[in-house]
Amino acid sequence: MGTPGFLPIERFQSLIDTLTDDGFRCVAPQVRDGAILYDTLTGVQQLPKGVHQEQSNGRYRLHNTDSPRYFSWANGPQAIKPLTFAPREDLWYAEVNSDGNLKFYQAPTESEPVAVIGVRACDLAALALQDKHFLNAFPDPYYEARRKRLLLIAVNCTHAADTCFCADTGDGPEVQSGYDLSLHETDSGYFVTAGTLAGEMLMHRLPLEPGDDALYSDARNEVSHAGESQRRRLPQQDIQELLFSNLDHPQWQAVAERCLSCGNCTQVCPTCFCHSENEVPSTSGQSTAHQRQWDSCFTPGHSYIHGITLRKDTASRYRQWLTHKFGSWQSQYDRSGCVGCGRCISWCPVGIDPTEEILQISQSPTGEQA
Amino acid sequence: MSTTVKPRIAVHKFSSCDGCQLAFLNLGGELIELTRRVDIRHFLEAGLDDPDADVDIAFVEGSLSTQDEIERIHRVRKHSRYLISIGACATSGGLQALRNLDNQHDQWRDAIYAKPEFIKTLNHARPIADEVRVDFELWGCPINSRQLLAAVNSLLFGVPPIEERDKVCMECKRQQRVCVMVTDNKPCLGPVTRTGCGALCPSFGRDCYGCYGPSDNPNTESLSKRFAGLGLMPDAVARRFLMINSAAPAFHDAGLIARSTDTGDGDNG
Numbered sequence: 001m002g003t004p005g006f007l008p009i010e011r012f013q014s015l016i017d018t019l020t021d022d023g024f025r026c027v028a029p030q031v032r033d034g035a036i037l038y039d040t041l042t043g044v045q046q047l048p049k050g051v052h053q054e055q056s057n058g059r060y061r062l063h064n065t066d067s068p069r070y071f072s073w074a075n076g077p078q079a080i081k082p083l084t085f086a087p088r089e090d091l092w093y094a095e096v097n098s099d100g101n102l103k104f105y106q107a108p109t110e111s112e113p114v115a116v117i118g119v120r121a122c123d124l125a126a127l128a129l130q131d132k133h134f135l136n137a138f139p140d141p142y143y144e145a146r147r148k149r150l151l152l153i154a155v156n157c158t159h160a161a162d163t164c165f166c167a168d169t170g171d172g173p174e175v176q177s178g179y180d181l182s183l184h185e186t187d188s189g190y191f192v193t194a195g196t197l198a199g200e201m202l203m204h205r206l207p208l209e210p211g212d213d214a215l216y217s218d219a220r221n222e223v224s225h226a227g228e229s230q231r232r233r234l235p236q237q238d239i240q241e242l243l244f245s246n247l248d249h250p251q252w253q254a255v256a257e258r259c260l261s262c263g264n265c266t267q268v269c270p271t272c273f274c275h276s277e278n279e280v281p282s283t284s285g286q287s288t289a290h291q292r293q294w295d296s297c298f299t300p301g302h303s304y305i306h307g308i309t310l311r312k313d314t315a316s317r318y319r320q321w322l323t324h325k326f327g328s329w330q331s332q333y334d335r336s337g338c339v340g341c342g343r344c345i346s347w348c349p350v351g352i353d354p355t356e357e358i359l360q361i362s363q364s365p366t367g368e369q370a
Numbered sequence: 371m372s373t374t375v376k377p378r379i380a381v382h383k384f385s386s387c388d389g390c391q392l393a394f395l396n397l398g399g400e401l402i403e404l405t406r407r408v409d410i411r412h413f414l415e416a417g418l419d420d421p422d423a424d425v426d427i428a429f430v431e432g433s434l435s436t437q438d439e440i441e442r443i444h445r446v447r448k449h450s451r452y453l454i455s456i457g458a459c460a461t462s463g464g465l466q467a468l469r470n471l472d473n474q475h476d477q478w479r480d481a482i483y484a485k486p487e488f489i490k491t492l493n494h495a496r497p498i499a500d501e502v503r504v505d506f507e508l509w510g511c512p513i514n515s516r517q518l519l520a521a522v523n524s525l526l527f528g529v530p531p532i533e534e535r536d537k538v539c540m541e542c543k544r545q546q547r548v549c550v551m552v553t554d555n556k557p558c559l560g561p562v563t564r565t566g567c568g569a570l571c572p573s574f575g576r577d578c579y580g581c582y583g584p585s586d587n588p589n590t591e592s593l594s595k596r597f598a599g600l601g602l603m604p605d606a607v608a609r610r611f612l613m614i615n616s617a618a619p620a621f622h623d624a625g626l627i628a629r630s631t632d633t634g635d636g637d638n639g
Contacts, residue, residue, distance in 0.1 A: 033575060034553035037546065058596075060552050078546060087544035260589045262561035263536070267543030278532060281523040283403040294544050299536045300586045314587060349539075349551050349561050350596050 003216045005208030008189040009068060013044045015117070015153070018205050024115035024151060027083065029076060035060060036076035038083070038116065048073065055161035055342065057351030071118055071185050074161035077347055079123040079270030080116055084146045085130060088293040091142065091277070095287040107289075109145030119154045119179065121172030122164075122341040126270030127152075128178055132333045133273050142292075151198060154179035158222040160230050163342030165355060167227035168234055171339040174223050184219040191216050232342070232355045235362040239336065240327040242362055247319065251360045256315035258350050263296035265344035265352070266321060271337045276301055297321050322354060377526065378425040380412035382446050384432025384439050385466050385495060389512035390457035391415045391431055397515050404519075407526055426451045427525060433459040433466050433495040440492075440501060447502040454521060455498040458511035458614050462583055465511075466495035467617035497617065506531055509564050511581035511614045517566050534566045535586035538578050542569035550577050557597045557610055562588035562620070583615040590624035604632035 007015065016026050020042070028041040031048050041047070047070040054061045055074065062073070090107040097103050134143035157166075157173035166172030175182045180199035184191040191211050194200035235242070266272045276295040281288040295302055297320045303310035311317045329337035338354075345353045381391055394401065395416065410416065411423040421442075428450035434440055447453055458464040469475055475493040480486045498504055508517050521531040538560035542549070550556040550572055558577035560569070564585040571578050584590075590611065597607045605628075612625035 033548040035548040037548070058552055060549075077543075077548060082546060087546065257589075258592050260539075260561040260592055261537070261587050262539040264539050264543060264549070264561075267540065280520070281527055283400045283407070283519060283523060285407055285523070285526055294540070296540060299540065301536070312587070314589065347549055347552055349549065349558070350592055 003211040003213050004184075004191040004193045005203070005206075006189050006211040006215075007183075007192050007206055007208055009187075010189075011207050012070070012190070014207050016041065016044065018202060019115040019151070022113075022202075024113045026115050026117060028117040029071075031062060034062060036062070036073060037078065038076070038080060038118075041117070044070070052159065053161060055163045055346040057163075057345055057353055058348055059351070060346050068187055069185055071155045071183075072159045074157060074159055074164055075120060075122070075341055075343065077268050077343065079126050079341065079343075080119060080150075080152075081126065081130065081270050083114060083116065083150065084127070084143055085134065085273060085275075085294075086142070086146070086292075088291060089142060090289045091292050092290045093287060094290070096285075106141070109142055111145060111149055113149045113151065115151040115153060117153045117155075119152050120157055120341075121154070121175045122166045122339045123270060124152065124154060124175060124178040125166075125169075125171035125339040126341070129271045129333060129335070129337065129339070130273060151202075152179045153181045153183065153199075154195075155183045155185060156219075156223045157226045158185060158219075160226040161342060161346070163232070163345040163353075164230050164340060165232040165234070165342060166340035167230045168232065169336065169338055169340035173226040184216065184223065186215055186219050188215075191219055232345075232353070234326075234338075234355055235359060237362065239358060240330045243323045243327040243358070246361050247323075249361050251357060251364075252315040252319045254360075255318050255352060255357050256313065258352055259314050259318050260350060261298045261314040261317055262349065263298040264347050264349060265354075266296040266298060267294060268343040268347045269325070269337075270341060270343070271325075271339060272296070274302065297324065318357075322357065326354070326358060376407060376409040377427065378409045378411050378423065380421070380423060380425040380428045380446075380450065381410070381415070382412065382421065382428060382430045382432075382442075383414060384430065384443070384460065384498070385435035386432030386457065386459040386464070388415060388431070390460075390510075393456070393513050393515045393518045394429075397519070400515070400519065404522065408522075421445075422449055424449050427522070428453050430455045430460050430498050431457050433463045433497060434501055435466050435491050435495045437490065437492060443498060443501050452505045452525065453498075453502065454506045454508060455504050456508045456513050456518070458509065458581060458583065459495075460498045461507045461509050461618075462615040463495045463497050463617035465614060468612070470494045470617055471612060495617070506533075508566075509583040509615075510566055514567065516568070534564065536565045537561055537585045538563045538565050538567065538569055538572070538582070541565045541567075542572045545569055545573065547572045550575060551596075551600075555600045557600055557602055557606075559593070559610060562590050562593050562624075579613060580611065580621060581614040583618045584620035588620045590620055591627075594624055594628055604628045608632070 026041045029036045030039050050065045050067040052063045053073040095103045134140040154175040179195040182193045194203045274295045275292050277292050279288050298317045300309045325337040412420045524531040551558040556577035559580035560578040563580045564582040608625045608628035611621040
């Protein structure tokens with residue numbers, strides 16, 4: 001393959017304009033309240049230009065630099081999950097008819113076309129996992145409608161955070177699949193590669209220049225380096241087997257002493273899909289909305305069955321989170337549920353790192369003293 | 371079908387600031403809608419005065435702070451099918467329960483009031499459930515209209531209201547708020563506090579101060595250690611817990627443990 005076409009950084013607005021002309025609402029990373037969040041964007045000046053970040057256990061900080069780049073940071077508290085699996089939404093409604101019978105009808109699905117700029121390799125890997133869950137033999141119509149409207153413009157990572165371990169899970173930092181357009185960032189502009197027909201059609205309308213071979217090679221090296229710089233690792237063994245043969249390991253109690261059971265790890269995890277459903281009746285008593293909202297294996301409701309909460313304590317809830325995410329996902333979806341984005345490490349208020357917990361279990365199997 | 375009798379409601383006030391009753395009055399159009407379905411018999415703040423009316427649901431705001439209130443709550447219980455306590459005062463003793471902490475009721479009374487002989491308060495302020503059976507509790511300082519309607523609407527449909535016991539963090543993340551502890555070192559009580567407020571304080575960039583009381587399974591010990599790591603002195607950690615809901619057991623204990631580690635020389639151990 002030759003060197004891709006090059007979009008000079010001063011022409012980056014043309015990408016936004018072309019998408020807008022095509023009827024897309026552009027969603028891109030922006031600085032909000034000390035973090036980088038995806039939000040509606042109309043101009044390049046809203047992008048986090050020159051912003052670098054520092055992430056570690058329970059800590060996230062942004063710093064401004066003179067860099068001309070828009071994507072020289074790893075990630076924010078959310079991947080693109082809220083755009084496909086809404087934090088809260090109505091699924092259906094019931095109304096009392098004049099004859100006293102109930103009428104049920106489905107909530108409308110969203111169809112507004114959305115172009116997301118700045119999607120990372122780990123986000124795409126997570127999206128592919130969410131697709132496996134929501135678009136299986138019984139596709140979820142709400143997820144499906146939101147998913148179908150997305151056009152995804154990915155950016156290869158050049159600045160991994162200290163919490164990242166996508167190279168270890170094999171999901172990044174290089175964008176592999178699932179994108180419409182993929183960008184390699186340099187100080188002077190972007191190498192543009194299409195991944196789909198829609199991406200290719202878009203690419204041909206951008207004011208691209210011939211790309212410089214040496215610059216492209218440097219850009220790709222930066223991405224490789226972002227992978228090599230990552231320090232966190234999972235043990236090189238069958239983790240499903242490891243965790244399920246250590247269900248009584250003392251480490252579950254040890255982590256429960258620190259764990260707040262607050263659910264933040266699951267709420268920032270781009271692959272977690274658990275939800276609860278409840279009724280929101282109107283005050284008139286004539287109608288009700290059936291809502292779905294993000295839930296977590298750390299809530300009492302998650303394991304509630306007719307009068308009993310099965311997992312009452314934090315040790316059992318933490319064990320559920322880890323054994324599912326890193327263990328039984330393998331049977332369920334043919335791979336681990338972790339894409340190595342490290343969000344659960346940064347956004348844990350007490351800085352618990354699942355890779356460290358798994359390592360502890362791996363290094364001292366049950367029966368031996370830790 | 372026979373003529374439907376509308377369920378009767380009463381709103382009672384005990385020791386409180388009246389703020390939780392505003393969750394009714396602030397309903398606006400919904401309040402009109404609600405009165406089509408229920409018959410409000412007693413609600414002094416709305417001008418309805420019939421405290422001994424028999425009702426289906428009695429909402430009780432405020433703590434038990436005087437001997438008169440102890441007697442009155444038994445009358446309320448006797449006249450009510452369901453009793454729902456609303457707000458921090460009613461559910462934990464609220465701010466008034468701060469006086470329980472140092473057992474100096476008389477000294478404070480005499481220092482504050484010009485004519486203390488007119489003040490007839492008990493040494494301790496207590497939650498409603500300490501004295502009578504409570505069917506459901508709505509926590510918060512103050513509670514909000516959404517919470518209230520959710521409970522009322524459930525009961526009107528004949529189903530038990532859902533108790534909201536998850537942590538504030540869950541709702542904070544659903545609303546995609548940025549964590550003030552992780553980005554800004556603010557000592558947020560969200561991870562141990564009951565949800566229901568809509569993550570109001572973090573929505574404005576401030577740390578939760580626990581006004582909805584302890585959540586399910588609160589790990590106050592770990593959070594206290596984290597606060598110490600953020601640089602809070604033991605007294606400051608204690609004050610986080612010993613504020614709105616100082617008499618709720620989980621916060622009470624966490625506060626006293628933090629206090630007991632205070633060496634007074636600025637060492638936060």
